[in-house]
Each structure stands twice: as structure tokens, then as C-alpha cells.
Amino acid sequence: MAASLGVAFFAPTAAPAEEAPPVAVSLSSQPATTPLGGDLPIGLRIDGDSQGLDVRVVVHRGITSRLVFEQTVMGEDLGGTIDSVQVPVAALPVTADGRLLLTLGLEPTDGSGSGDRIPVRQPGVYPLEISLVDSSGTPVNGFVSHLVAVTPTPPGTPAIGEPLRVAWIWPMVAPPAFEADGRADPTVVDQLAPDGRIGSIAGTLAGTSGVALTLAPGPETVQSWAALTRAQPELGPGIASLRSATGVDQTLAAPYVSLDIPSLEAGGLDTEVAPEYAAGTDALNTTLGTRVDPRTVIADPVDSASLDRIRQVGADRVVVRPSALVPAEGKFTTAAPFLLEAPGRTVTAVAVDEGLAALLEGDAPVALRAERFLSGLAVIANEQPNRLRGVVVLPGSGWSPEAELLTTIVDGMRGNPLVAPVSVDALLDTVPVERVDDGEDPTVRELAGSALIAPPVTERRYRAAEQQVEALRRLVGPADERVAQGERALLVSLTSAWQNDAGRRRAEAELATIDASVDGIVAGVHVPERRTLTLTARTAEIPVSFQNDTGQDVRVRVTLDSDKLYFPSGATQVLTLPPRNTTARFAVEARASGTFPLVLTVSSTDERVTFQESRITVRSTVVSNVGLFLTIGAGLFLAAWWLNHARRRRRKKILA
Numbered sequence: 001m002a003a004s005l006g007v008a009f010f011a012p013t014a015a016p017a018e019e020a021p022p023v024a025v026s027l028s029s030q031p032a033t034t035p036l037g038g039d040l041p042i043g044l045r046i047d048g049d050s051q052g053l054d055v056r057v058v059v060h061r062g063i064t065s066r067l068v069f070e071q072t073v074m075g076e077d078l079g080g081t082i083d084s085v086q087v088p089v090a091a092l093p094v095t096a097d098g099r100l101l102l103t104l105g106l107e108p109t110d111g112s113g114s115g116d117r118i119p120v121r122q123p124g125v126y127p128l129e130i131s132l133v134d135s136s137g138t139p140v141n142g143f144v145s146h147l148v149a150v151t152p153t154p155p156g157t158p159a160i161g162e163p164l165r166v167a168w169i170w171p172m173v174a175p176p177a178f179e180a181d182g183r184a185d186p187t188v189v190d191q192l193a194p195d196g197r198i199g200s201i202a203g204t205l206a207g208t209s210g211v212a213l214t215l216a217p218g219p220e221t222v223q224s225w226a227a228l229t230r231a232q233p234e235l236g237p238g239i240a241s242l243r244s245a246t247g248v249d250q251t252l253a254a255p256y257v258s259l260d261i262p263s264l265e266a267g268g269l270d271t272e273v274a275p276e277y278a279a280g281t282d283a284l285n286t287t288l289g290t291r292v293d294p295r296t297v298i299a300d301p302v303d304s305a306s307l308d309r310i311r312q313v314g315a316d317r318v319v320v321r322p323s324a325l326v327p328a329e330g331k332f333t334t335a336a337p338f339l340l341e342a343p344g345r346t347v348t349a350v351a352v353d354e355g356l357a358a359l360l361e362g363d364a365p366v367a368l369r370a371e372r373f374l375s376g377l378a379v380i381a382n383e384q385p386n387r388l389r390g391v392v393v394l395p396g397s398g399w400s401p402e403a404e405l406l407t408t409i410v411d412g413m414r415g416n417p418l419v420a421p422v423s424v425d426a427l428l429d430t431v432p433v434e435r436v437d438d439g440e441d442p443t444v445r446e447l448a449g450s451a452l453i454a455p456p457v458t459e460r461r462y463r464a465a466e467q468q469v470e471a472l473r474r475l476v477g478p479a480d481e482r483v484a485q486g487e488r489a490l491l492v493s494l495t496s497a498w499q500n501d502a503g504r505r506r507a508e509a510e511l512a513t514i515d516a517s518v519d520g521i522v523a524g525v526h527v528p529e530r531r532t533l534t535l536t537a538r539t540a541e542i543p544v545s546f547q548n549d550t551g552q553d554v555r556v557r558v559t560l561d562s563d564k565l566y567f568p569s570g571a572t573q574v575l576t577l578p579p580r581n582t583t584a585r586f587a588v589e590a591r592a593s594g595t596f597p598l599v600l601t602v603s604s605t606d607e608r609v610t611f612q613e614s615r616i617t618v619r620s621t622v623v624s625n626v627g628l629f630l631t632i633g634a635g636l637f638l639a640a641w642w643l644n645h646a647r648r649r650r651r652k653k654i655l656a
Contacts, residue, residue, distance in 0.1 A: 023048030165390030
């Protein structure tokens, strides 16, 4: 399948290849389908001097396969000729909007009608070679379009037994919108503007009623978009349109930022997948005012281990890219769900049709890209017209379509008798899982694996930052803005958008803001570094003064340590220090007299962050209980000895 499909132009043979043709013709409008026996109006635009030139349309035989269609898009292998029409440019009517209008009539299926109608009598897709030719019949410039002929049916009635289900996913994801210092990234703001890449896509949603779409907005993108709108109201229309559309169209669940889950697995950060999805779901639900169903997600890139991680967050249906799968052979376009093996369980999956998505890209005129996309759908629908089948179209994350392209395709899908626009969930609910050789057993595809790129941050650095956020939460409370900023920094630091050198520096800058928040609090809390205390009683209270210059309450753990002191209320206390000066008192009992050190340590409550360690010199003049007992005992002993000695001397005198 072609990765990129361009535009085929025909230049005059006499002109050097590097020279642009002096006159060019391009498609400006064409209906998605034309009923047999009906008229095909083709809108043309001609740039340059077309005096004396004719427009020639060559109708080629019907396309027989998807491969042939892709070759015709490139202007190759157009096949045999059915008919041709040649009209002077000067004879073409001009519409009110300045288009030249060339109308081709198709013969009815019974062959009746005048001889000036194109003898296309069978439904199908037919290449149209449209050229400007000079008086000698030499092509000057041209392109290849397609006629999609369908059986005439009443409006709203399918022209085939089972219209092709088409799930078109619109990704709206930008890199993280805020720099580490809190300033908005101007390149992202430009994307969110009404005329920007994402703003333009969202603005188009208002005109898509009647055509089911699947929306894939990035949670961080929409959350930042809403925040930016408060200061820049001009960004508001796009997100307002997105909010409105999510009430109608399916919105896929997604991690907070785009993730390369296989690389996170290899880097030891696989446990962060679930928090990323939880944060993403919360951001989408809160910002868009809708409930996101976590069952269906885009898994890109994906391998077996990451598929299991995705399953663990509640998703049992995934959209994958063909590059993630071992190639499968088949005569027809793969247009049905299948199964993927996750450890211990299978997951229903559907593969993106990248050939269709490629038709949306390139620099061909909007009308021609839209025509080719719609014709590509018709080719797939006609492959097996009586079988229930479905395709998923997912452009790349950097998709930047013109609003005109989107509206043209939406208009072409609305009421199209060959296709039925559906959400991804509806496709998975209605299109049966592919069966092996059309038998009973479901098709189980194998994952091919993906190249691993190191995550933007190492596991060691991430875990250290994670501990700092936890310490911050304990210091200032979970409602503090710096805690929310730290949690966001952890989330965005893992984005797959930063898997290059510049991105790694930005991820490190995000984590550094967490360290700076903690350091700022540590620097704002002070205790006396050196002081001397004198204890004159066995039991006493030691006063310790704290200076809190952070401007807010800070919760700390204070630990006292001394071999010569006993702490009746415990050697550790958790204190909430209000702003400015606070004096706390700690009960102590002296175990000895003399001079000895007391170490005072101030840390976060989880002891992950140490504020300060201070040494206090304690002088105790207290006699211990043991010493007092010995002193009293010695005194009593001496008193008894002298009393006994005095009695003996008195007796001796009397006897003498």
C-alpha cells in the first residue's frame, strides 16, 4: 500500500521538466457519486492564458482493485479508454464563484439516451484523465480524477447491499502547551488559534452534523487550551466547538500526554501508564464536560507488554497502525476487526487504513484530495458490496488539514449511498470480527513489535522527582498550587513528543521545577543553628524558635537526639509552622549533669527532605537521683559512724 500519494500532472513535451507550465488546470469541485444516467458536473480552475486551448476528458475503464486505484492516483496504468470528450475552454460556462463548469452526462443503464452521453452503464470507479490540450491535441497540463458511478436509488437509500462503515478519527493533539517556567509555548498557542492547525479542525466540527466522527483530543491539549482561553478569549471558539461536538461524537480516552508505552516499559516506567490514563480521563471529562468511555483507545506504538498495560486501565478495544502488526495477505482490503493476544486475554482491535489517510495529505488542490479520498472509499465498498465491512481512518498526530478539505469530505460522506460514517465504537459493535478462511475461528493477528527509544527522563530521575512531589504535598498540603504543578510536571515529562535532545532538556526542566519548589520552602524555614541551654531542674522544657518566611503554613517533622536526655512526650513531633516566628517547647528529663550536645533535625514529615540540622549545647546542673541517693547515704553513714565513735569514747572515760 502506498505510503504517500501525490498528484499526476501532464506537462507539454516540448518544455523542459524543470519549467512550470505556462497554464494549469485544477479541480475545484466534483460530487462524490454520480447516478447512472445522471450528470457529472466538474468544476475547473484554469490559471494562465488558456486562449485557444481545449479541455479534454478521457474516461478509462473501471478500476478492478485497490492496487489499480492507487496506481491511477499517481497517473499510472489508467487502463483502456471508454470515451473522451473535448470542449473549448472558451465554451465552458462560468459559475457565480468563478469556476468553469464541465458537465458530463452518463448513459442510463438500459443504453437509451443520446449519443453525447458517456457510455458508463455499470456501477464502479472510473479514472478521468482531464487535460488542457492545444490545437494539435498535445496535452499542456492535467490531472487524474475519478468518476464514482452508482445505481440510482431514492435519497438516503444504499446503492449496495452493505455500505462500507467508515470511522474517521480526528486527532487534535499538540505538544505540552506550557514551558517549565509557566509561560505558554507560542508555537502551541498558534496551533490553538481559530486559524491554527488544531483550532481550525475544531472550528470545522460545527458543520459536521449528520456525519458521525470520532474525536481524539489530547487531554493536556484541551486542558491547557481552556486555561489559555481565560487570558486570550480569541482562542475560545475552537474549544467551544469541541465541547459541543463531544456531546454528539465519540471521544476516545487517552493518556494525559502522548506516550510511547513500549519505551516506558523498557525504561522501568511502565507503572506510570495507569496514572497517565487516569489523569487524561479526568482532564477530558472535566474540561469538555463529557464522560469519556475508557474502553476504546489508540495504541500507537504497541507491543504485547504495552497492550497488557492498556488492558489494565480498562480498555479492551484498540486502534492500531499496520506497522505494529505482522503483515497479513489477502485479496481485498483489510476491513474488519480482529483479535490481538495480550497476556492472559485477547483484545479486539482494528487497524488504521493508512492508504486512505495518505490521500488526505500532499499539496494537491483540496477538491482533488477530497475526491480521491471519497473515491478510495468507493473502491473498498465495491470490493465486497454485500458484506458488512468497515475501515478506520486516522491521520498522523501532526495532521494539519484545510477547513475546506474537511467540509468537502464531510459533505461527500453525508448521504453517500456507498458508505456509512460511524464512530469507532459503532464499527466495532456492528462489523463482525474477521474469521480465518471465513470459518468459525476468529482471526488473531500478531504484533510485530516496535523500535525502542529511550524515554525523555530516566527512571532514577523520575523517581527522585516523584519523591519530591510527595514531600511537597506533605509540607504544604495537597491543595497547594505547587503540588498540582509538580504533578503536571511528572505527567508531561514522559511525553513521546520529547524523545529527542531538545525534548529531553525540556523534560528535565519540568522536573527541575519540582526541586525548585521544594528548595524554596526549605530556604524559607529557619531554626537557630547554635545555642546553649542550661537545665537547673531534672525535668524542664526546651524552647525552640522557628522562623517561617514562606508566607504560608509548613508542616515539618522535628526530631531531638541526645544520649543524656529523655523525652517524655517522644523525641519526634510533627508541627505546623505558621508564617513568621513560632516557638515550640519540648519536654525533657536530664539523665546526668554536665555539658553535652543535643541534635535538632527539621525535615518533611516523610523525612525525604531535610531542612536543617542544628546542634544545641546543654549544660545540666542537676544532680541525678543516683548521685543524690549516694550522697545522702554517705552522709548518714558518716553520721552513724561518728555517733558510734563518740559513744565508745564516752564509755572508755567512765570505765577509766
